[in-house]
Amino acid sequence: MPRYAALLEQFHIVRGHSCALVQNLSDADATAQSMDDASPAKWHLAHTSWFFETFLLRDHASDYRLFDPTYPYLFNSYYEAEGERHARPERGLLTRPSLQDVLQYRTHVDAAMTEAMDGFPEHLLDLVELGLHHEQQHQELLLTDILHLFSRNPLKPAYSALAPVRSVEPRPMQWVEGNVGIHRIGHEGADFCFDCEGPRHDALLHPHALANRPVTNGEWLAFIEDGGYRDARHWLSDGWAWVQNQAIEAPLYWNHASDLDWAEFGLAGNRTLDPLAPVKHISLYEADAYATWAGARLPTEAEWEVAANDGLTDSGEVWEWTGSAYRPYPGFKPAAGAVGEYNGKFMSGQFVLKGGSTATSPGHIRPSYRNFFYPHQRWQFTGLRLAKDL
Amino acid sequence: MPRYAALLEQFHIVRGHSCALVQNLSDADATAQSMDDASPAKWHLAHTSWFFETFLLRDHASDYRLFDPTYPYLFNSYYEAEGERHARPERGLLTRPSLQDVLQYRTHVDAAMTEAMDGFPEHLLDLVELGLHHEQQHQELLLTDILHLFSRNPLKPAYSALAPVRSVEPRPMQWVEGNVGIHRIGHEGADFCFDCEGPRHDALLHPHALANRPVTNGEWLAFIEDGGYRDARHWLSDGWAWVQNQAIEAPLYWNHASDLDWAEFGLAGNRTLDPLAPVKHISLYEADAYATWAGARLPTEAEWEVAANDGLTDSGEVWEWTGSAYRPYPGFKPAAGAVGEYNGKFMSGQFVLKGGSTATSPGHIRPSYRNFFYPHQRWQFTGLRLAKDL
Amino acid sequence: MPRYAALLEQFHIVRGHSCALVQNLSDADATAQSMDDASPAKWHLAHTSWFFETFLLRDHASDYRLFDPTYPYLFNSYYEAEGERHARPERGLLTRPSLQDVLQYRTHVDAAMTEAMDGFPEHLLDLVELGLHHEQQHQELLLTDILHLFSRNPLKPAYSALAPVRSVEPRPMQWVEGNVGIHRIGHEGADFCFDCEGPRHDALLHPHALANRPVTNGEWLAFIEDGGYRDARHWLSDGWAWVQNQAIEAPLYWNHASDLDWAEFGLAGNRTLDPLAPVKHISLYEADAYATWAGARLPTEAEWEVAANDGLTDSGEVWEWTGSAYRPYPGFKPAAGAVGEYNGKFMSGQFVLKGGSTATSPGHIRPSYRNFFYPHQRWQFTGLRLAKDL
Amino acid sequence: MPRYAALLEQFHIVRGHSCALVQNLSDADATAQSMDDASPAKWHLAHTSWFFETFLLRDHASDYRLFDPTYPYLFNSYYEAEGERHARPERGLLTRPSLQDVLQYRTHVDAAMTEAMDGFPEHLLDLVELGLHHEQQHQELLLTDILHLFSRNPLKPAYSALAPVRSVEPRPMQWVEGNVGIHRIGHEGADFCFDCEGPRHDALLHPHALANRPVTNGEWLAFIEDGGYRDARHWLSDGWAWVQNQAIEAPLYWNHASDLDWAEFGLAGNRTLDPLAPVKHISLYEADAYATWAGARLPTEAEWEVAANDGLTDSGEVWEWTGSAYRPYPGFKPAAGAVGEYNGKFMSGQFVLKGGSTATSPGHIRPSYRNFFYPHQRWQFTGLRLAKDL
Structure with a gap:
């Protein structure tokens, strides 16, 4: 053909x-x-x-x-x-x-x-x-x-009647030791990629470990219950200002179904919070504060991509914030013409997200993908995975 | 019945x-x-x-x-x-x-x-x-x-295909001498009125004259062409700040059909400006500046209402800004219960408009009617009639 | 001379x-x-x-x-x-x-x-x-x-070491019946006045009474303790929005000296609140809400001025908000030249205050004086006197 | 001792x-x-x-x-x-x-x-x-x-009567090839450094060259005269919004001494612009736009520091924007206690600057120093040096 x-x-x-x-x-x-x-x-x-x-x-x-x-x-x-x-x-x-x-x-x-x-x-x-x-x-x-x-509609309409399915318990959280030294990252091969995914180049990894899966709602609850949203020590300075000005107390779509119980609004309407599902609709500021609270940090995009290439982690339920600012790879040149405005001009003030979400279109997920948003944004399906230095 | x-x-x-x-x-x-x-x-x-x-x-x-x-x-x-x-x-x-x-x-x-x-x-x-x-x-x-x-839609959709009809030329502008001394204003009789239209009471009129009709688009054009929107001397201080901050240069829905010609967007779509029609969609600030430029002033609501009761003026095409702040009549008491919030609580910062417009519902026009808006607002069908002291 | x-x-x-x-x-x-x-x-x-x-x-x-x-x-x-x-x-x-x-x-x-x-x-x-x-x-x-x-300085410096003197108890509050019918107001005679104080003209007074003195701090405390700042029914709509947006709970310079006691910051520094002194540093919105709560209203400027001319009231401790919008008197013409910008261009959105304050310069107080401020402003020495319809 | x-x-x-x-x-x-x-x-x-x-x-x-x-x-x-x-x-x-x-x-x-x-x-x-x-x-x-x-004072007062001295012409601009491969960066030794300057670690350099000196005012003038501030193609998206919202047309303190000539306000007052001096008081957005216009890019902080350690460049007149986001070095831990808030909590949204300026205190300049500001800020003595991929 x-x-x-x-x-x-x-x-x-x-x-x-x-x-x-x-x-x-x-x-x-x-x-x-x-x-x-x-x-x-x-x-x-x-x-x-x-x-x-x-x-x-x-x-x-x-x-x-x-x-x-x-x-x-x-x-x-x-x-x-x-x-x-x-x-x-x-x-x-x-x-x-x-x-x-x-x-x-x-x-x-x-x-x-x-x-x-x-x-x-x-x-x-x-x-x-x-x-x-x-x-x-x-x-x-x-x-x-x-x-x-x-x-934003008090009637809380559902986009789709289908409930999100979650039948299996997530794996216990484990640290997976990452590769060290020089590794190639960036897109390779003849398949399509956006210009910002290249050029493929050497990246240097320092000793580190990654969590085997994203943080869950249940784990996030412990952060809330420990006063995480009210303790300045965990937060980046910009994040602390954001939490206070916006009176942030939980992920974007969490709400109180009753005095005791949390619910989460989603495409299937308002549902009881599932403690086993990955936490989502959090900002980079929240992700970073959680990681600090947990004595960990966010992965760099190179750590994440090398691990994904090696099959060390699973992903695809939520976009995962990395600690890497969205900046050009060595040797990056934007595409010629108007479509050159696609990626390069956004390379300030944003952070890279890796992986993909349940809302990502089929065939649109690959390890070299660089998604990017501002650190306060959280209306995307954004979550986090922990990393730490070894 | x-x-x-x-x-x-x-x-x-x-x-x-x-x-x-x-x-x-x-x-x-x-x-x-x-x-x-x-x-x-x-x-x-x-x-x-x-x-x-x-x-x-x-x-x-x-x-x-x-x-x-x-x-x-x-x-x-x-x-x-x-x-x-x-x-x-x-x-x-x-x-x-x-x-x-x-x-x-x-x-x-x-x-x-x-x-x-x-x-x-x-x-x-x-x-x-x-x-x-x-x-x-x-x-x-x-x-x-x-x-x-x-x-606000670049497609400029029409609400109604019907063109506004205007077959007759407006009467030449003339000054009509108003009544002087004590006259009764406010609603009278058993028919419905809003609470703010009463109590009926004595008002004292000083020597004055009113125009026999509202100011027209053609007359407003002369104001624009004389630099009226760029000359601080005509404007109230708040109005001048508004004109400059908002870069106001013409009534709300006027636009340039070509380099030379003005059009006005209305319920029937975008039409060539009709110089004979009353000017509309102007703020109190604009109305006041025009009157100052014309060596005149706005009518008080008492002057307007007494003239209307005496049949001295015609109206009903545009709501006419008066120079009267919207404040309670002597002896005013708001209605009891929640509907008491209907009018009384808005009695600061707004000006009274009298008359009615082509968009006013049938049977909703009467001389005692007190419409009210803030001085910068102009998305209503608002125009003006000149008055002067004698 | x-x-x-x-x-x-x-x-x-x-x-x-x-x-x-x-x-x-x-x-x-x-x-x-x-x-x-x-x-x-x-x-x-x-x-x-x-x-x-x-x-x-x-x-x-x-x-x-x-x-x-x-x-x-x-x-x-x-x-x-x-x-x-x-x-x-x-x-x-x-x-x-x-x-x-x-x-x-x-x-x-x-x-x-x-x-x-x-x-x-x-x-x-x-x-x-x-x-x-x-x-x-x-x-x-x-x-x-x-x-x-x-x-605004946490050190709370005093402008002057002299304490404000207040040795006598204010007169008990009494209603004084005002004059009715046509009376002359506006400045008269050869002495100086601002252009907005004239022309002298007839004003029509309806049956009313005025309080013999301004409202005191002690009386204002009762308003606070009755929840006056938290009850929308007393407030003009603009005022209620202001109270909520600015989190207003007391006159401008009131502060809590301790959990129990109020103090007031003034030119002599921070002092225990004097319940006998006239309340001051309140906005028109607060003045109006208080009057509504008290079953009364604010005086009109004509009522106030006629009473002052007749010696029916004492004043001079605080500027007193009237319920009259600051608008031109019948026949008003601004002065010629640049000084014509002195008063006339401010005649929208503001309310008239009458009287004078302890901070007013000697010789600067007269019954025809028309002071004016926006309804939310309260850093002046502004208070109120009650009025009511008879 | x-x-x-x-x-x-x-x-x-x-x-x-x-x-x-x-x-x-x-x-x-x-x-x-x-x-x-x-x-x-x-x-x-x-x-x-x-x-x-x-x-x-x-x-x-x-x-x-x-x-x-x-x-x-x-x-x-x-x-x-x-x-x-x-x-x-x-x-x-x-x-x-x-x-x-x-x-x-x-x-x-x-x-x-x-x-x-x-x-x-x-x-x-x-x-x-x-x-x-x-x-x-x-x-x-x-x-x-x-x-x-x-x-901001129309009187343009001088902080110091001393004119900035500049007697020698800057060296012609030349490209200096940088080192490639793994090099150590970050502070080394017993001397003082801020916590964010460490830990010392390996960094990987890709083939590149650096300019031997910062961009001058004269070179910046060519950017202005070529319409650089009005051409979206050169700008990061956030930068273009900033240029338009703030109506930016030149470095912060440049002003028109006459229709023809530029002056620059500085600590010695307002002086004729010196075309040979390094350009200063520019934002990261301006620095990046200039580099794009010039077919180049900003250095990374690792490139800059390795070159400085090798004595390949001179600096110290202006802080030089790098293209590196201010993020923690591998293994970074903030200092314990309240002083731990010194650096770490600012690691989002800011870019690193290297070098030092004529206003920097004696003894406060070292290659490992990481200064940081938001990309729109330019009231510091900030300039730029070009870099390019080889």
Whole structure:
């Protein structure tokens, strides 16, 4: 099967998955924006289509006609090179176009892509592949943003009736000694990766150990009960200011089902807290404070990736905060053109997360993946794994 | 016809009108909130129903069952006596209940009211009447809020396809000499009025004249072209700070259709500015600056009301800012109970507007009416009429 | 004695009084600015000199040389007609010029004024008189601003060692019936007044009574102990928001000397609260809430002034909030030129206060005086007197 | 000479230097605070004394009497373990204690230290040494804070009459190839260092080159003239938002002496810009944008330190931004006790700077030194040196 044909198959799978995600959402659900960091579901659907329309169809498909001349203004996210765009905090005011309009936009783009892809040269097929991975990122964001929106609604609506399944007890926590010395990290091989995952390079590991699994809700409860959120000694200075200004007392979606019991709001609605599940929706500040309280620290991204390559750890339930600032790898060069704004310009003030979550799209998890968020953000499915120096 | 029967007829007319107003709105249109001052259309529909449910059905209709136990929390506006309520700036996050749910809520309340009203004593029928006038206020707010929402959408959707009609040229501006000395103002008679419209009392008028009609868009253009928005001498100090901080250069919905021409966005979409129509969507600060620039001043509410009672002026196209602060009339007492919070507690920092607008519900205009807004607000259909001392 | 000579005598008295007020202040005390609403003592001294330099010496004294060409920029307060000026919130950064420099500036201006006044025509002598009353206003502001600055210092320094004297018990509170019908208010006669105190005009009084004295600290304690600051029913809506956002629980300078006892910080330092003294440093919101709680209301400015003219009340210990918005009198015209910005442009959003305080300069109290502040402000010596409808 | 005696000699030198720095400052100069990030000179003098009083005299000198029981509250900076403290943004309101009072406080502490040091065991002498290095840090901050204060004064006062001397032309810019492979970094030996400078450890260097000197003002002018501040492509995303929100167009203290010429405000007042001097008072965002524009990047801290150890570069005129986030070295443990809050808790969101500036105290520069600031801060003497991958 030629590359374009395999990619086209993948294209339809990924694009279809996005539409499947909004099947239970009303037009209003898909329109609202619950905070500046989040975007409406409808906007995710349109923006991912704008990516293909702009970087492939508009520039490279002869006779392509824009679905709507106002959409590029509405659905550009942050590409300065693509000109003026609608202000991010106002995305929730776009009651028009409707969800139905946006789904038609998707159909229009999909049809044009299906027709055009056959003739695309390699470097355009590369862009298509980038667009699909871009869309998978937005699939997870769509879920996290809907969860945030629903969490602000006193009716506590469930996104999905399906309860999260957890039948087995997690393994007992154990320290796994990590490799030491020079090891290669960064993406390797012909498969797709984002530009920030390379170049592959040597990294130097110092003696250390990693926990065999992420920290659980039950373990986090002990931190709370020990006064962890009220003791400045555990916290980074910025984190302590954040805890106090925001009156933080627990992970984002924890709430009191009764005076005694904790519940956690999730995509399946509000449920009794599961002490065996990995803790999630915590900030880097919380993760770091917990690790300090536990006499440990966060892993570096190199430690995490080498361990993952060696199969020393399991992961994939929550994104795991590392203690590594999101900065360029040695020799990093952003991609050319507007898509060069994808990763490189965000390399200040953020921390790397590794792994992947239950909301991550299938096929979107790999050891070299570098996810990144600001240290106060926690509406993603973020957790932590302990590390320590040896 | 007994009073309750006449009121029930009125009830169905007013309640039906609210539903008619949202006929062209999608669920998303009815859910979004474009600024803290505005509310979603859906919220207006629900809140006006909450009024009847709370103050009449819950307390006085035997066997009444709340439509939904969470709604009182969601749809109380500002009645402290009715307990905790959903934060105003978060109304736009309530994608659930849907517009359809809210319309069913209305049906539920209407049915219960229809059944219960027969047995209501006079003081409850008074409350029903208050509730209907309350709903009429929200009908106008619903329109002003939708207009504001649509104005923030780059697609510039029209609420209604109907163009505003204006076939006749306004009368030439003339000064009409006002009455002098002691005159009675405030509401008189058995018809409904809000508590703040009384008590009827003597007011003392000094020699003055009023314009026979509001200021027009064409006249406002002269103010702009004379540099009115850039000359501090015309402005109140608070107004000048507002003009500079907000970079105000024209009435709220004016925009440049081209380099040369002004357009105005309205419920019928974006239209070429009509120089003959009354200027609207201006703040008290703008109204005052214009009057100062014109060598005039704003009318007092007593001057305006006496002139209206004498038939000296026409009005009803725009709410007209007066120069009178919204303060209690001599002998004013708020109504008893939670509905006492309706007017009295807002008597600081706001100015009185008189008249009514093309968006005001039928039967909701009377000379004693005291509308009130903060001096910087201008998303209502607000204009001005000149006055001067003689 | 010709007018200029009498005025010159007055000039030296008033100017000398300003300097006397800073005798106990260090250069640093006179430089700091504790909030945007307040100004440094040094700035008051310089700004009042700038008034004479700008409006009299610069424009009308031949050969006058500016003391320093940068001072007009630094010490203009808000006169737009006089051009650009230093940003108000940054006044506290002006460690240079020093207090000593500013006192030399005063000497320079005083010498030039002494020489020039002989030849001034009447309209300039009017301006001189305005400048002196302007300076007296700033003398009171200087005291209130220093009090605010010292209140923010944990060392609680005293401005003056002299304890406030209070030897006599206040009269029992009694209602005094006010005059009814048309009465003249506003300034009358040839003596100085600010433009906003006129024109003298008829005002219409409705049946009412006034308290014979202001509310005392002891009476205010009863309001606190009755939960007055925590009961929304007493408060204007804006006031309730203010109380909650700012966590207001008592007048501005009240503090807990111990668990049981209240103290009040004042110019003489922190002292045990005197229950017999008039309550002071309260906002209009607090004054209004207290009056509502007491089943009363605030006086209108016309009621207050007519009573004062008739000698029905005593006052002068605290500025008394009225329920009247600060708006122009019928027929009001601002003064011509830059000094026309003195009063008229502030006529929105503020309330009138009548009377005068123990910090008011001698000779600066008269019944027609219209002081004005925003309803949340309370760093002035502000109190209240009750009124009621009859 | 025993250690305590050598340290005592050093103590008097360092303490005396602080007092020398304020010789030309008035009480007001030493009191004002020009922004939240800055502190008054008086506060620096007092806080550095509080360090000795608290961590040595109070806890370890028998019979020591606090100079003033309120000072610990006023002059603790951020040590949570030392209890409540005065709010940082209000330091400029402390007109009392006066500069004179604070100098007496210093005399009191110095006398007690002189007496007590003889008997201190080693671990207390370590604390004394820490206190002296702490004071040296504040000496530089005192200068940067005074510079910022004076820069906000339209009179543009000079801190010192001495012009900065620059007689020699900087060397032509050349690339110096750096070492590659594993090298040791971090502090070594018995001399003093801060806890964050260790542990000494292996670092892995990839092929790279460093510029032989920092970027000059003249080179920066080329960046400005090429539109560098207006071209999003050069900027980190956070940096671009900062440039636009703050309307940044040049380094902090650059100003237009005339339409054509640039001047730079400094400790010696406002001077014509020297194109040969290193550019300073730039943020990390600006440094990174310049490097991107120049086709280069910032050095990592390991590259910088290894080059400095090898004598490959000269430095010491400006602190040089590195591209390394300020994070703990492998095996880092904060010091025990309250002084453990010194460095570790600031390890998020900040970047490392290496080198030292003309304002750095003598003896306070060493290759292992890790200075750190937030990426938007630029009131320090901050510049940059280019690096590139080979």
